[in-house]
Structures are given as structure tokens and as C-alpha cells.
Amino acid sequence: MTPRTRPPARGQAGPGAPPDPKYCRSCGRRMEWRKKWERTWDTVLYCSDACRARKVRPIDADLEEWLLTRLRSLPRGQGIDPADAARALDEEGGTLLHEPARSAARRLVNRGLAEMVQRGAVVDPSTAKGPVALRSPR
Template sequence: MPEPEPKTCASCGRRIEWRKKWARDWENVRYCSEECRRRKVTAVDQHLERTVLDLLEQRRGGATICPSEAARAVAGDDADWHDLMEPARRAARRLVAAGEVEITQGGSVVDPSTAKGPIRIRLTP
């Protein structure tokens, strides 16, 4: 019997590969780790997703944004936007899984589960 198709973590948006330890409960696996299971998706995470989409819709076709733009917009003047960088990247990965955006590096689409370093986000054509 072939291994089931990978899933996407509901919290961080990374790919979850099938593991033998999950064989009996694969249909119910939603998170890639205990950390993601504890974190889940917060109101701030949802706000970041909406902000990413809003910023992209304000740009001309094919334009990209940096996750920092969404982090700055959500943080406003009162908070340190740096704390929202990883949540903004997670939001982008969840939006990739939903088919709404693509993550690029150097102008090429990359796998959000393995991308390291600076990324850009654009609407899916």
C-alpha cells in the first residue's frame, strides 16, 4: 500500500510527511509538531493572513511583498514588528496551502516548507 499524500500543518503551513507512528490516525493529523498543536492559529495569525492579501491586492498584477510589510502593518506604531516576522511567514505558508499566494526567492517560486532566507509573496496567477 502506498504512503498517503502529505498534508499541510494547520498552524505553520509546512508540509507534513506521513510517518508510520501516525498510520492509525493519519486522517486526524493536523499539526506537524506539539509546538504547532499548542500554538494553533491565533487572531493575530488570521489578521496577518488578511493583511498579506490586502497588501497584495493593492499592488499591480504580479507585484510582491515582503512578510515584513504585513508584520509592520499589523504591529502598528505600538509594537516591535520584528516579533511578527515568523508569524507573517507562517501566514504566507498557510496562504500557499490555500492556493491564494506563491512564495518566491530570486523571482522563482519555491517550496514554502523548505525556503530559507528572505522570501517574497505574490498572488497566485
């Protein structure tokens, strides 16, 4: 019988295994390791050229701050819709900030400052579709 080997620590991939996923700095979606990024994985920050060009703008930081302030003022367990931040900060009253608000919510979840829920269950922010809420982490 051979002795068991210890599994690699989180963040350290074993031989032949892809490293842990990263999250895009702009949109907050999970980036899966790709063979073409093998040599540059440590320097990859954005999931696409569009996210690299867009980066995080001042309005994105404002959306994050609005969401965090609102989360702190809510009773524990209650959530808010990221679209509320878009409506609150959009001077024209349109839907221009809905996707940036969702991106801001994903970035907060990735930093561990919030949870994204759908119908009461925590969901992966990278793959969630439809209406979601943001709540304080448990």
C-alpha cells in the same frame, strides 16, 4: 504483455504507498507521512506539540488578511515581503511577528491564494530559507 494499471488518483495512495502530504494548520509547513501516524493520519492536523498548543491566533488571522488585502492592491506579478505585515501589525516595532507572518504566508500558499517566490522563482514554502516574497498566483 500485461495490461497497464491506472495510477491512483491524486489523494488516493496505491497499496504500500504513503498518502499525499498534509500541511500543518498552524505553521503551514508540509507534514510527511510517518509510519507511527498510519492509523491516525486522517486526524493529524498539526506537525508538532508546539503547533498544536499555539494553533491559529487572532493575530495570525490579521496577518493573513493584511497580506491578502495588500496582494489584491498590487499589480499582477509584483510581490510583498511577509515581514511588511509583521512590521505593520507589531505595535512595539520589534521582530516578534516575523515568524507568524511567514506562517501566515505559508498558509495562504497552501490554500492556493498566493505563491512564494525567491529571486523570481516559485519556491516550496515549507523549505524556503532567506528572504522571500508573496505574490498573486499565476
